[in-house]
Amino acid sequence: MRPIIRISTLVTVIALGALIGTSAAAAAPSTLFSITATNAAVTGTKGNMRVSIPASSSMSWFTDRPGRTAGTATASALVAAWPIQHFDTDPPNAALVTTRKGKTMQTIVVLSDPRTKGRRVSFRYRVLSDETMLEMETTGRPTLGTYARASLFVDDAPMVFCPATFNASTPIGTTPATGYKCLMTANTTYQVSGHSPWLNVQGCHPASSTGGGYVHWVDSLWDNFDYYSAYDYNDVGPLPVCKSDFSAFAQIADEYAATNCPDCDPRYYSESLTFSSTDALTLLSTYRVN
Amino acid sequence: MSRRPLTLLVLALGCLFGLSATANASQSALLFSTTSKDVRISGSGKAMRVSLPANAALSWFTDRPARQAGSSTAAFLVNGWQANGFNVDAPNAALVTTAKGVTMQTIVTLRNPRLSNGRVSFRYSVLGKGAMLGMETTGHPRAGRYNGELFVDDATLAPCSAGDNYVTSSFYQCVTSGVHDYRYLNNARDGWQTTYACGTGLQVHHYAVGNVTYNLKACPQYTAVGSSQRITFDYGGSFPSVSYSQNSFLGVPSGVTIVMAFDAPCGLTANPASGLLTCIVPAGSSVSIDRPSAGNTRINACGINGASSLTYDSTAAGVLNHSAAMGACDNYTAIADVPNDIATVVIHASVDTKLLLNAG
Structure with missing residues (x-):
C-alpha cells in the first residue's frame, strides 16, 4: 500500500500546485498592443533615436493567453495610458517593423519618452542589441527618413482597454480598487451587461490624459422583440485625476436590475449600462456591491 | 464511478505540461515577431x-523588465509549440496583412501548427469582431498572398541560437529547432558544465568519443548528454578550442529542451538515497521530495541569481504554499525536513533555485 499512498499524495500535492499556479496566472493577464501605421518617420542621432507615427494609427490590443479578450484603439491612447501602464517607470520592449520601397526590417527596441505633437505621436527608442536586429532585405538598422509603413508590437501592459461590450456579472471584487478595471477612449460607446444584483461604476482620468470632460451613461433595457427603453441617463464629470491607490474614483452610475425592472423576466429581457466619455482616456472600475 | 481520481490526474497532467514549459527566470515571458513577403x-x-516560409526571420524578446532578445526562424513557432505549452493553451496573435497597398490587422488565436514543404502554417480563429481593425478596408483578410506579420504572445522558452557559443551564468535553458551545431563556452564559473536535455531523441557529437545517440526522457526529466570544461579569459586563445567544442549537437530533433548547468535539473522528483544531492529547480516549476531512506532528509536551498524566496507544501508540517527566504548561492538556507516515509515536501520555485538535499 505504501507506494499507492505516496503516489496519491504526490498527485494531490501537484494538483494543488497546478491549481495555485492556474489561479495566479488567470488573475493577472497582461495586454499586448499591435500598432500599424500608414507612414512613419525615424529621426534623431545615435543614442537619441525617435520614431513617429500618426496619432490616429490603428491599434489592436489583446490579452495574453489564456485570456481571449481583444479590442481596438489608436496610438494616441497608448501614449495617454503610458503612466497608468507603468511604462514611465518600466518601459516596454517592442518589435519595430519598418517598410520602405518594398523592403522590410525588423528590430527589437525599448520604447520611452512618448510625445504628442500635432497629429503625430513619437517614441524614443534604443535597439536592445545588434543580435536582435534581423536583416531581412536590407542591412543595418532603420535609417533616418520616412517609411511607407511601420508596425509596433508592444509588450506588456497590466491594464486592458475596455472591450466594446463586457460582462460584469462576476466582477473581481467589491471595491473600486479590486473591481474590473479598463480604459475607455474618447467618444466610444461601451456596454456593460450581466451584472447582478448590484453594480457600481466609478471612474477617473489619467493625469497624462486630457480631463475636464464628462461621462454620459444610459441604463438600457431590451426585450426579446428588440424593444429598447432608456430607463435613466445622466452626465457625470469632470472626473478626478486617478491616483495609484484608486482613491480618486468618482461614482458614475449604479444599477440594481430588480429595482428598475421588478417585473422583468430575465428570459425575455436584458439590461445594460452604456457609457461614453468626452475625456481622451477614462479609467473605469465596475464592482459588485453586496 | 467517481470522477475525482480523473480530475486529479488531469490536474496533475496539466501541471506536468506546465513544468515542461518552464523558463529561466531571466527569460520571463517571450514574444515573437515574424515578417514575410509571402504570407498566404x-x-x-x-x-x-x-502560412509563411519556415525560414522567415523571427525575432523574440522578453516581457519587461527583462531586456533579452534574439532571432530564429518561423519554424520555431512549430518546433517549440509543445515545449511552450501552446498545445495546451493556444497563443493569441496579431496578424497584419498587406496587399495592393491595403493593410489590415486582425487578432487571432493560432492552433494546429504544421511544418511541411518548407512552410509553417496555423489554423486561426478571429478573437471577435471588436478585435478586427479595418484600416483601409473592412472585413477579415481573404484567401490570397500578402506581405504579412505575425506577433505572437506568450511563450516561456527561447530558441537555442544555432552556431553560437553560449556565455552562460550557471544555468541556461532553451529549445532546439532543427539540426544545428550548438556549441557553448562558459566563462562564469570554475568547474565542468554539463548539458542536460529532455524531449525525443538527441544525437550528440563528442569530440572525444564520437557520435552518441541519447534516448531522452519526456520533459522535465532531464538526461545528462555531455560536459565541457570552462574556458576563462585568463586562458585566452591559447586554450585548445576543442575543449569548448566537446558538445556539438549534430542531430537535434525539433523541440528538444536543452539545459546547460553545473547541476542537474531536479525533474519532477528528487529523492536522495543517502548523502548529498544537488539539483536545480527552474523558475516556475516544482519538485516533489520524499524520503526513501531512514532518517530525515533536510532540504536546503539558495537562489541562483541572488537571495530570494520560495514556497513549499509539506504534508509533515501540514502547510500549503508556505513561504521561506533563501540566500544567494552557495549560501544555503535550511528550508524544511522530510521526516518520515509517507511525508512529502513539494518545492515551488518562482526563481531559478538550487537545492541541496541532505539525506541521512
Whole structure:
C-alpha cells in the first residue's frame, strides 16, 4: 500500500500546485498592443533615436493567453495610458517593423519618452542589441527618413482597454480598487451587461490624459422583440485625476436590475449600462456591491 | 464511478505540461515577431489557415523588465509549440496583412501548427469582431498572398541560437529547432558544465568519443548528454578550442529542451538515497521530495541569481504554499525536513533555485 499512498499524495500535492499556479496566472493577464501605421518617420542621432507615427494609427490590443479578450484603439491612447501602464517607470520592449520601397526590417527596441505633437505621436527608442536586429532585405538598422509603413508590437501592459461590450456579472471584487478595471477612449460607446444584483461604476482620468470632460451613461433595457427603453441617463464629470491607490474614483452610475425592472423576466429581457466619455482616456472600475 | 481520481490526474497532467514549459527566470515571458513577403491565407469560414516560409526571420524578446532578445526562424513557432505549452493553451496573435497597398490587422488565436514543404502554417480563429481593425478596408483578410506579420504572445522558452557559443551564468535553458551545431563556452564559473536535455531523441557529437545517440526522457526529466570544461579569459586563445567544442549537437530533433548547468535539473522528483544531492529547480516549476531512506532528509536551498524566496507544501508540517527566504548561492538556507516515509515536501520555485538535499 505504501507506494499507492505516496503516489496519491504526490498527485494531490501537484494538483494543488497546478491549481495555485492556474489561479495566479488567470488573475493577472497582461495586454499586448499591435500598432500599424500608414507612414512613419525615424529621426534623431545615435543614442537619441525617435520614431513617429500618426496619432490616429490603428491599434489592436489583446490579452495574453489564456485570456481571449481583444479590442481596438489608436496610438494616441497608448501614449495617454503610458503612466497608468507603468511604462514611465518600466518601459516596454517592442518589435519595430519598418517598410520602405518594398523592403522590410525588423528590430527589437525599448520604447520611452512618448510625445504628442500635432497629429503625430513619437517614441524614443534604443535597439536592445545588434543580435536582435534581423536583416531581412536590407542591412543595418532603420535609417533616418520616412517609411511607407511601420508596425509596433508592444509588450506588456497590466491594464486592458475596455472591450466594446463586457460582462460584469462576476466582477473581481467589491471595491473600486479590486473591481474590473479598463480604459475607455474618447467618444466610444461601451456596454456593460450581466451584472447582478448590484453594480457600481466609478471612474477617473489619467493625469497624462486630457480631463475636464464628462461621462454620459444610459441604463438600457431590451426585450426579446428588440424593444429598447432608456430607463435613466445622466452626465457625470469632470472626473478626478486617478491616483495609484484608486482613491480618486468618482461614482458614475449604479444599477440594481430588480429595482428598475421588478417585473422583468430575465428570459425575455436584458439590461445594460452604456457609457461614453468626452475625456481622451477614462479609467473605469465596475464592482459588485453586496 | 467517481470522477475525482480523473480530475486529479488531469490536474496533475496539466501541471506536468506546465513544468515542461518552464523558463529561466531571466527569460520571463517571450514574444515573437515574424515578417514575410509571402504570407498566404487559405480556407474559408471558420477553417482559415495562415502560412509563411519556415525560414522567415523571427525575432523574440522578453516581457519587461527583462531586456533579452534574439532571432530564429518561423519554424520555431512549430518546433517549440509543445515545449511552450501552446498545445495546451493556444497563443493569441496579431496578424497584419498587406496587399495592393491595403493593410489590415486582425487578432487571432493560432492552433494546429504544421511544418511541411518548407512552410509553417496555423489554423486561426478571429478573437471577435471588436478585435478586427479595418484600416483601409473592412472585413477579415481573404484567401490570397500578402506581405504579412505575425506577433505572437506568450511563450516561456527561447530558441537555442544555432552556431553560437553560449556565455552562460550557471544555468541556461532553451529549445532546439532543427539540426544545428550548438556549441557553448562558459566563462562564469570554475568547474565542468554539463548539458542536460529532455524531449525525443538527441544525437550528440563528442569530440572525444564520437557520435552518441541519447534516448531522452519526456520533459522535465532531464538526461545528462555531455560536459565541457570552462574556458576563462585568463586562458585566452591559447586554450585548445576543442575543449569548448566537446558538445556539438549534430542531430537535434525539433523541440528538444536543452539545459546547460553545473547541476542537474531536479525533474519532477528528487529523492536522495543517502548523502548529498544537488539539483536545480527552474523558475516556475516544482519538485516533489520524499524520503526513501531512514532518517530525515533536510532540504536546503539558495537562489541562483541572488537571495530570494520560495514556497513549499509539506504534508509533515501540514502547510500549503508556505513561504521561506533563501540566500544567494552557495549560501544555503535550511528550508524544511522530510521526516518520515509517507511525508512529502513539494518545492515551488518562482526563481531559478538550487537545492541541496541532505539525506541521512
